[in-house]
């Protein structure tokens with residue numbers, strides 16, 4: 001009897017909380033079912049399409065109720081720009097959820113907020129600039145890794161291969177050089193394990209899944225929400241990083257700062273002398289984890305999309321080969337060539353647009369109640385800036401579903417114009433991707449160097465791999481094979 005009464009009271013309380021949430025001036029939402037809200041009305045892995053449909057019905061800004069939690073969905077370049085950039089003083093925190101409470105526990109760069117985020121982001125950017133973000137030495141490091149990859153590809157002698165693993169090793173080694181001051185061999189078992197663990201996290205977690213919104217679900221038995229897999233993987237990744245930090249500490253010499261970890265340890269010493277303890281070992285572990293999680297899979301996925309678009313559009317590959325032959329010939333590709341290869345620049349932009357690898361953006365939240373567009377954004381509410389809506393916006397990109405690098409070229413064949421300015425694959429505002437410069441350098445140099453030497457061919461021209469991807473943390477192509485054939 002008491003149990004039944006308790007159940008009724010809990011039901012009434014939850015219904016009251018649910019309805020009181022709806023009385024405020026929140027953006028419109030699809031009809032909600034008491035207690036569960038909009039759960040069951042779309043599958044997290046199909047959120048891109050579901051959100052496009054909701055947008056048509058409820059407008060650019062709408063809200064969803066996932067159990068008792070409100071999520072505000074913001075569509076369209078201008079709204080995203082207004083909130084994240086113009087009102088960046090309000091919208092630069094991370095809300096409660098997997099990123100803040102599980103992956104980073106409020107530390108590092110990716111999942112932290114407030115003064116801690118500002119301090120770590122500023123420090124990271126300064127150090128990365130010092131170690132060559134946007135500079136020549138980084139260009140050389142990237143080219144070393146591209147050469148290594150080309151040697152591996154060469155060994156397959158034109159057979160069909162899935163490039164994902166060697167490409168991941170190659171790209172992750174660039175982060176290793178910056179952060180650890182060393183690179184790993186293609187056969188290094190421990191390094192391959194680290195990359196496998198990261199990759200698995202990206203596959204099993206979907207941007208809008210229950211686990212992302214409610215990280216406590218990781219405690220549910222039988223690993224239904226894959227939270228225990230993610231936890232296990234994170235623990236192993238972090239112990240790998242701790243071991244490297246310990247080795248750095250053993251050989252630390254403040255007059256010989258070689259990499260990001262050294263720079264952090266130096267700052268830690270300086271801060272401790274001034275009585276500031278914010279540069280802790282845990283901050284360092286999470287920041288390094290952030291660089292790996294945000295900085296390798298993203299570039300690899302974008303390059304994998306690029307190869308797919310090339311085999312689906314052979315005329316584009318022919319044009320790229322021609323421009324590379326004319327402008328670079330057999331010289332070593334350099335960032336300086338970017339301006340002289342406008343078609344390649346336009347191709348990279350179109351890959352970023354159509355690859356659409358962070359379609360749901362990363363969650364932000366306002367640090368106070370805020371009114372925008374006639375709606376209330378309550379303090380701390382999860383806000384998803386849907387980058388997909390900006391990259392596929394028909395008001396900016398004519399025929400947005402078509403892969404067409406030419407859209408970024410002006411009448412003189414130069415890569416510029418409003419469409420280029422409105423591209424936000426790296427998001428916008430104060431939290432804009434910290435690795436944007438590095439990623440743009442990597443994409444350009446890998447693609448130019450690969451196409452300079454090789455032609456990418458499908459295994460079967462009558463049965464091309466699908467352009468429909470899988471939505472994990474990023475939107476990634478499904479596994480596929482291609483042939484890399486020597487051009488001369």
Ligand code: HEM
Nearest residue numbers: 109110294295298299302358362426427431433434435439
């Ligand atoms: C094509 C490759 C990449 C794409 C499309 C991409 C995209 C993004 C996006 C959309 C965000 C979320 C920004 C926001 O919160 O609004 C982000 C954040 C971030 N990215 Fe990237 N990224 C790429 C490569 C990289 C690389 C190479 C690094 C290397 C370090 C990196 C490091 C980060 C970090 C640390 C953040 C968190 C920034 C913050 O919260 O303040 N990313 N990226």
